[in-house]
Amino acid sequence: MNIVITHKHIYLLLLILFTGNSVFTQQGRQTILFNDNWKFYKGDTTNADKVSFNDKDWRPVNLPHDWSIEGPFSDQWASATAYLPAGIGWYRKTFELLPAMRTRKVYIYFDGVYKNSEVWINGNYLGKRPNGFTPFRYELTKYLHPAGKNIIAVKADHTEFADSRWYTGSGIYRNVYLIAANELNIDLWGVSFSTPSVTDEKATANIVVSLTNHSNIAAAVQVKCTLLNKEGKSVSAAEQTIRTTAGKSLAANINLSVIKPARWSVAHPELYTLTTEIYQGGKKIDDDEQQVGFRSFRFDKDKGFFLNEENIKIKGVCIHDDAGALGVAVPEEVWERRLTILKEAGCNSVRMSHNPHADYLYNLCDRMGLLVMDEAFDEWELGKNKWIKGWNVGTPGQDGYHEYFKEWGDRDLADMVLRDRNHPSIILWSIGNEIDYPNDPYSHEVLNTGNNPQIYGKGYLPNHPPASRLGEIAKHLVQVVKKNDTTRPVTAALAGVVMSNEAGYPEALDIVGYNYQEFRYADDHKKYPDRIIYGSENGLNLDAWTAVSDNEYISAQYLWTGIDYLGEARQWPSRSSEAGLIDLAGFKKPGFYFRQSLWSDQPMIYIGTSVIAVNSNNRRSGRNAAPVWNYAQGDSVRVTCFTNCDEAELFLNGQSLGKRTLAGAKDKTLLWNITYQPGELIVKGYKKGDEVSHCALKTADEHYAIKATSDKSSFDKSKKQLAQIEINIVDKNGTLVYKAENDITVSVEGPATLLGIESGSAVSHEDYTSNKHKTWHGKLLAYVQSTQKPGPVRIRISSPGLKDQLIEL
Numbered sequence: 001m002n003i004v005i006t007h008k009h010i011y012l013l014l015l016i017l018f019t020g021n022s023v024f025t026q027q028g029r030q031t032i033l034f035n036d037n038w039k040f041y042k043g044d045t046t047n048a049d050k051v052s053f054n055d056k057d058w059r060p061v062n063l064p065h066d067w068s069i070e071g072p073f074s075d076q077w078a079s080a081t082a083y084l085p086a087g088i089g090w091y092r093k094t095f096e097l098l099p100a101m102r103t104r105k106v107y108i109y110f111d112g113v114y115k116n117s118e119v120w121i122n123g124n125y126l127g128k129r130p131n132g133f134t135p136f137r138y139e140l141t142k143y144l145h146p147a148g149k150n151i152i153a154v155k156a157d158h159t160e161f162a163d164s165r166w167y168t169g170s171g172i173y174r175n176v177y178l179i180a181a182n183e184l185n186i187d188l189w190g191v192s193f194s195t196p197s198v199t200d201e202k203a204t205a206n207i208v209v210s211l212t213n214h215s216n217i218a219a220a221v222q223v224k225c226t227l228l229n230k231e232g233k234s235v236s237a238a239e240q241t242i243r244t245t246a247g248k249s250l251a252a253n254i255n256l257s258v259i260k261p262a263r264w265s266v267a268h269p270e271l272y273t274l275t276t277e278i279y280q281g282g283k284k285i286d287d288d289e290q291q292v293g294f295r296s297f298r299f300d301k302d303k304g305f306f307l308n309e310e311n312i313k314i315k316g317v318c319i320h321d322d323a324g325a326l327g328v329a330v331p332e333e334v335w336e337r338r339l340t341i342l343k344e345a346g347c348n349s350v351r352m353s354h355n356p357h358a359d360y361l362y363n364l365c366d367r368m369g370l371l372v373m374d375e376a377f378d379e380w381e382l383g384k385n386k387w388i389k390g391w392n393v394g395t396p397g398q399d400g401y402h403e404y405f406k407e408w409g410d411r412d413l414a415d416m417v418l419r420d421r422n423h424p425s426i427i428l429w430s431i432g433n434e435i436d437y438p439n440d441p442y443s444h445e446v447l448n449t450g451n452n453p454q455i456y457g458k459g460y461l462p463n464h465p466p467a468s469r470l471g472e473i474a475k476h477l478v479q480v481v482k483k484n485d486t487t488r489p490v491t492a493a494l495a496g497v498v499m500s501n502e503a504g505y506p507e508a509l510d511i512v513g514y515n516y517q518e519f520r521y522a523d524d525h526k527k528y529p530d531r532i533i534y535g536s537e538n539g540l541n542l543d544a545w546t547a548v549s550d551n552e553y554i555s556a557q558y559l560w561t562g563i564d565y566l567g568e569a570r571q572w573p574s575r576s577s578e579a580g581l582i583d584l585a586g587f588k589k590p591g592f593y594f595r596q597s598l599w600s601d602q603p604m605i606y607i608g609t610s611v612i613a614v615n616s617n618n619r620r621s622g623r624n625a626a627p628v629w630n631y632a633q634g635d636s637v638r639v640t641c642f643t644n645c646d647e648a649e650l651f652l653n654g655q656s657l658g659k660r661t662l663a664g665a666k667d668k669t670l671l672w673n674i675t676y677q678p679g680e681l682i683v684k685g686y687k688k689g690d691e692v693s694h695c696a697l698k699t700a701d702e703h704y705a706i707k708a709t710s711d712k713s714s715f716d717k718s719k720k721q722l723a724q725i726e727i728n729i730v731d732k733n734g735t736l737v738y739k740a741e742n743d744i745t746v747s748v749e750g751p752a753t754l755l756g757i758e759s760g761s762a763v764s765h766e767d768y769t770s771n772k773h774k775t776w777h778g779k780l781l782a783y784v785q786s787t788q789k790p791g792p793v794r795i796r797i798s799s800p801g802l803k804d805q806l807i808e809l
Helices: 006-013 332-344 359-368 402-420 470-486 497-503 518-527 544-551 588-597 618-626
Strands: 016-019 021-025 029-033 038-042 059-060 086-095 105-110 117-121 124-129 137-138 149-158 176-182 184-198 202-213 219-228 236-242 249-259 272-280 283-292 295-299 303-307 311-313 314-319 349-352 373-374 424-431 489-494 512-513 533-535 558-559 605-611 637-644 649-651 655-661 670-675 680-687 690-698 705-710 722-730 743-750 754-757 772-775 777-787 794-799 802-809
Touching: 029 402, 105 117, 117 137, 124 137, 137 558, 184 272, 184 283, 184 402, 202 219, 202 236, 219 249, 236 249, 249 754, 283 359, 332 359, 332 722, 349 558, 359 373, 373 402, 402 424, 424 470, 470 489, 470 497, 489 533, 489 802, 512 518, 518 544, 533 544, 544 558, 544 588, 588 605, 588 618, 588 637, 605 680, 605 690, 637 649, 637 680, 649 670, 655 670, 705 794, 705 802, 722 743, 722 794, 743 754, 743 777, 754 772, 777 794
Parallel strands: 314 349, 314 558, 349 373, 373 424, 424 489, 489 512, 512 533, 533 558
Antiparallel strands: 016 021, 021 029, 029 176, 038 059, 038 086, 086 149, 105 137, 105 176, 117 124, 117 149, 184 202, 202 249, 219 236, 219 272, 272 283, 295 303, 303 311, 605 637, 637 670, 649 655, 649 680, 680 690, 705 722, 722 777, 743 772, 743 794, 754 777, 794 802
């Protein structure tokens, strides 16, 4: 049975209340979002898998849940994973089956548990899944008490706390579903949708439906596929009758055609609904619903990337799973806000670094028009360095996924492809990130020559494993992908291209990603004329972008990173990376506006300031130019401007300080060196002589008030929803006090809970489970989630010396 489930699929039809969970029921199948009313114990214990175990003292939790983010931060842990604890955690849930489920096959589906999860039902062991990023399913049927209580127990073992180069979280941190199906049902991820031909006039779709007859009786069934447009009207339908054999699997192969299809694109992400229904004797016995799209794309070795035959540049960012205060247990609304902000910068693609992400994130990319590189691994058979005391400091650890790769690698990769293959947003499968990082762990004699910008140690290290393994393993992994999907190219992000060239690694790939090696593009394009090259991971500097914009044959850039993330930190007290365009709270950083000036087609202009010597010409310092106009009288101040307008004019207290033209600006950065005076600093952007954009900074007085706004004014009681509340410290004129570090308390009354508060600071060690937090740059973001019960939610925000602000939802 296919259970790639959209939130629409769960919620928008029949909704009833069942032990605090939403349930969606059809003739063929029932699916329950199984997140509520679990119990949790942090630490190991004996017999917690047994039915008789007494868990009355365990803490009640609702999923998704990440126990590592509860802290506390401590330098006894690893910088790689944000100086946060890991360990072992247990979960248990007692439940009864709905009457309609009692005579069916019942499955439990986990979208992700970090890590080494083991699952029991009524004391019976179901299995183990080491990978913390891969979804998995178990059948429960034969162990259930159909009319009585059932107990499911889950153990997550994250004892190896420094097992990743970034923060992973711990526990059941993604959604869980309980599914009931008939004996004859669609397999897990058993509907495959592809589009062999797409033109403006006509598109064809091929749907392969894999089924298994778990009964001991052969049966003839009708498989019907229907495509619905966004208005819900059928635009194409076909069916096929197949005869199933008892205890066997088989597949139906159905073709559909659509006249004048609405194509999925970045600008217009048009989606269709594919419904697959299985009938036996005229009765529907199973069904599946997915969002799909029609689009064509290709990569050309000389001309770059084409989507629906339109040549476009891929303006991508890399992202990790976490969201600061929420750890990796991130509600969908958080990612929707983040992706919306990234699109404002002109971003049109995301790289799922360096693992499969939550199911809903791909649905968001489908709906929002974001191209996706889906990535499986950060290491293969051997471990990479995981830094304990700070990035590149001290002695690294070697724990990690490589311990399970030999046994689980093929299955984990195949499951990623099978789960995600119907998303129109996905254009690339990546089998690995920086597996070839020179000397970490593979090495080759060629490292004694040439330019190797990313290298651990010096030159060739003969005691390290040979680089030849890279090509051997890559060829095998590509075959695993192609067995499950041939509609997208296979890639990898290479850190040591010089070494990989000697190992046959690039030749195993359809297209080759270069990490931070823009200087190789021209030479390698000539040396390897059939190789398709693109930037799979890149820095924020202008020259990394011009290497794409100025060369037809380079199709893409993926910035490191779109968003700040926990882990991969430098020495204590730093506990997160600050590489992003936006911070952990989703607030825009100065670098966001520089990227927007390069990527966006919409007129924009930004100014930031910093104290700097008047004769300095260091433009890169402007990447951190803060949106603040508070200095000492007479200070020499550098004003940095990012814009895509033809020219900009700066005004201080109404007096023009001159125009600058973008065409004449070095590094596409406009600069003024001026003497500080309090008041208002304004920059105006002009195109063809007309003002099209402006930005203003005002001198802020002392903090005076709290100004808070919510992205929601009400909750829908039929499902849990999240309100994201931006909190600003302002002066008496409403101007943000950028340097304010006020203590803020957030109190919630009514049917909602405070999930967390995030400032965006990379050095804050405040308790993420507390309702108190300091502002950073005068801001905070609070997350408040509804509980699906009726009634008003009152959110009181207070700070010593300031008037409280009350928000009511």
